Amino acid sequence: MNTDSDFEIFMVATPGLESVLCAEAQARGFTNPTPVKGGVTVAGGWPEVWRANLEMRGATRILARVASFRAFHLAQLDKRARRVPWADFLRADVPVRVEVSCKGSRIYHAGAAAQRIQRAIAEELGAPIIREAPEAGEPGVSIKARIDDDLCTISVDSSGESLHKRNHKEAVHKAPMRETLASLFLRHCGYDGREPVPVVDPMCGSGTFPIEAAEIAAGLKPGRSRSFAFEQLAGFDPAVWQGLRAAGTVTEPAVRFYGSDRDAGAIAMSRANAERAGVSVWTDFRQHSVSDLVAPEGPPGLVIVNPPYGARLGTDRKALVPLYHALGQTLKQGFAGWRVAVITNEPSLAQATELPFGEGGVSVSNGGLRVTLHLTGALG
Numbered sequence: 001m002n003t004d005s006d007f008e009i010f011m012v013a014t015p016g017l018e019s020v021l022c023a024e025a026q027a028r029g030f031t032n033p034t035p036v037k038g039g040v041t042v043a044g045g046w047p048e049v050w051r052a053n054l055e056m057r058g059a060t061r062i063l064a065r066v067a068s069f070r071a072f073h074l075a076q077l078d079k080r081a082r083r084v085p086w087a088d089f090l091r092a093d094v095p096v097r098v099e100v101s102c103k104g105s106r107i108y109h110a111g112a113a114a115q116r117i118q119r120a121i122a123e124e125l126g127a128p129i130i131r132e133a134p135e136a137g138e139p140g141v142s143i144k145a146r147i148d149d150d151l152c153t154i155s156v157d158s159s160g161e162s163l164h165k166r167n168h169k170e171a172v173h174k175a176p177m178r179e180t181l182a183s184l185f186l187r188h189c190g191y192d193g194r195e196p197v198p199v200v201d202p203m204c205g206s207g208t209f210p211i212e213a214a215e216i217a218a219g220l221k222p223g224r225s226r227s228f229a230f231e232q233l234a235g236f237d238p239a240v241w242q243g244l245r246a247a248g249t250v251t252e253p254a255v256r257f258y259g260s261d262r263d264a265g266a267i268a269m270s271r272a273n274a275e276r277a278g279v280s281v282w283t284d285f286r287q288h289s290v291s292d293l294v295a296p297e298g299p300p301g302l303v304i305v306n307p308p309y310g311a312r313l314g315t316d317r318k319a320l321v322p323l324y325h326a327l328g329q330t331l332k333q334g335f336a337g338w339r340v341a342v343i344t345n346e347p348s349l350a351q352a353t354e355l356p357f358g359e360g361g362v363s364v365s366n367g368g369l370r371v372t373l374h375l376t377g378a379l380g
């Protein structure tokens with residue numbers, strides 16, 4: 001339902017997975033989810049912003065778009081920025097950081113534009129301004145202004161630290177997958193926790209895929225253990241927030257979630273991470289090489305894996321061909337009825353698995369690296 005006090009909420013997506021994030025927003029009952037470049041817009045008020053931070057697994061951060069106006073030159077920006085009702089959402093005692101980007105606009109100097117907005121906030125509201133780059137755990141909130149085609153859109157970053165930080169993972173292995181991206185890949189493969197589908201990751205590193213899949217199946221909220229920038233905004237209502245956190249029930253998943261890795265340290269980390277996330281009873285982590293992998297008892301499910309990437313771990317791509325080949329052989333021989341998703345940056349490595357990948361792949365940009373998820377149907 002749209003009300004007069006609703007505004008646009010922008011959910012930031014991993015580029016390439018906007019439509020998957022949109023499907024998640026739809027499934028979680030947000031109003032008018034629309035995929036746009038770089039994210040998904042929905043309509044709502046502050047409680048929906050809080051709920052998005054708490055419940056959205058795939059979003060990188062949640063921005064509340066609180067004002068927009070035309071600004072053709074800096075004096076106009078200065079004047080109009082002063083008219084933004086800053087006190088409606090910012091507190092005079094909480095430091096504010098301002099980040100500006102300009103594109104295709106007469107105002108092209110982001111630094112000068114930021115200085116005008118900072119001054120407007122400092123003089124109209126009296127909040128202290130932070131000028132340095134943000135540091136983890138530092139108090140304060142960020143205002144993001146985008147000046148695009150002479151239209152200045154002002155957003156509040158309601159999340160603070162990136163939402164992939166669920167606050168359960170202290171230990172990370174080499175090249176961990178971000179939880180947000182892992183959840184979008186799982187959803188892209190049709191895994192949304194509604195069907196009892198076991199999930200296996202035979203090169204699990206710090207355990208991201210099995211832990212994320214177990215949380216989804218149990219109905220745990222991804223933001224349950226962390227704090228958010230919106231807790232420092234004006235109008236934050238701790239009672240409503242506690243109500244949102246307490247809503248819903250956790251259900252015991254009907255299947256289990258499996259991770260293995262040849263590295264003992266990776267398995268120790270996965271177990272510790274699962275413990276902190278509260279899913280250790282539903283997950284099973286074992287140390288062995290991919291060639292020793294056997295399918296777990298029970299119904300077939302989804303194998304999802306990101307083996308070492310050529311470039312990222314500094315390994316020669318050719319040297320990885322036997323590993324990808326062994327993965328494919330093991331799965332073809334022992335995983336009839338299972339679907340397989342292999343995520344890699346190099347098409348020739350995916351080919352080396354000799355798995356029957358179909359049309360359902362997707363490519364994304366992950367930390368400057370282009371990676372593709374290759375997906376099979378049920379193996380014969």
Ligand SMILES: C[S@@+](CC[C@H](N)C(=O)[O-])C[C@H]1O[C@@H](n2cnc3c(N)ncnc32)[C@H](O)[C@@H]1O
Nearest residue numbers: 176177203204205206208261262263289290308
């Ligand atoms: C890119 S990392 C996976 C990261 C993981 N998805 C995460 O979120 O932390 C690749 C993993 O493959 C493991 N690995 C490499 N060769 C292996 C093999 N032959 N058998 C099993 N695991 C292997 C490495 O130890 C490493 O943890």
